[in-house]
Amino acid sequence: MFAGVTCICVPSVSPDLCDVCLLGLLAALGVPMLSVQPKGKQKGCAGCNRKIKDRYLLKALDQYWHEDCLKCACCDCRLGEVGSTLYTKANLILCRRDYLRLFGTTGNCAACSKLIPAFEMVMRARDNVYHLDCFACQLCNQRFCVGDKFFLKNNMILCQMDYEEGQLNGTFDSHVQ
The missing domain is CATH 2.10.110.10 (Cysteine Rich Protein)
Structure with missing residues (x-):
C-alpha cells in the first residue's frame, strides 16, 4: 500500500504495515x-x-x-x-x-462595507466589489442596468447625470469607467 514503509510494531513478523501502523500513518496524512x-x-x-x-x-x-x-x-x-x-x-x-x-466570504462591499458571501453574485469596478443591490449611484441611488454607463470617482460610483453635473461644477475630472 505504501512503498518503503514498514510496520514499526512488529517489523520482524510483517514487513507490511499492521492495522495500528496503517491507521497512524493515515491519521498523520490527514x-x-x-x-x-x-x-x-x-x-x-x-x-x-x-x-x-x-x-x-x-x-x-x-x-x-x-x-x-x-x-x-x-x-x-x-x-x-x-x-x-x-x-x-x-x-x-x-x-x-x-x-x-457556499459559506465563505469574498470580502467586503465597497459601498456598504458588509461581508459578501462567496456564492453571491457581485459587480466589480476596478478593484472594488459590490453587492448587486449596492451597485448604484452613491449620490442619487439610481440602480444601474446592464450596459448603463457609470463613473468611478474617489471610490464613489456615479450615474452619468451626477457625474456630468459634477463636471460642469468643476467637482470631478473626466475619468470614465
Whole structure:
C-alpha cells in the first residue's frame, strides 16, 4: 500500500504495515476517519444503507461509510481519499472547495462595507466589489442596468447625470469607467 514503509510494531513478523501502523500513518496524512472493521461484525453504510463488507471503512459524523459513498453533497467528489478533508454545515457534507463557495466570504462591499458571501453574485469596478443591490449611484441611488454607463470617482460610483453635473461644477475630472 505504501512503498518503503514498514510496520514499526512488529517489523520482524510483517514487513507490511499492521492495522495500528496503517491507521497512524493515515491519521498523520490527514485521514483520521479510516477505521478497521472488527471481524464478524459488519457495519451499515450511512450513504447506501448496505452492509460494509470491506476491511476498512470510513467514519464521519459518528456514522460509517463505504469509501465510494462518502461524497460531497454538491460536487459528488469522494471524501475518503488520502488528504481529503470534509466539512459539515446545515446537515450537508461538503468538500473544502464547496464549503468555502457556499459559506465563505469574498470580502467586503465597497459601498456598504458588509461581508459578501462567496456564492453571491457581485459587480466589480476596478478593484472594488459590490453587492448587486449596492451597485448604484452613491449620490442619487439610481440602480444601474446592464450596459448603463457609470463613473468611478474617489471610490464613489456615479450615474452619468451626477457625474456630468459634477463636471460642469468643476467637482470631478473626466475619468470614465
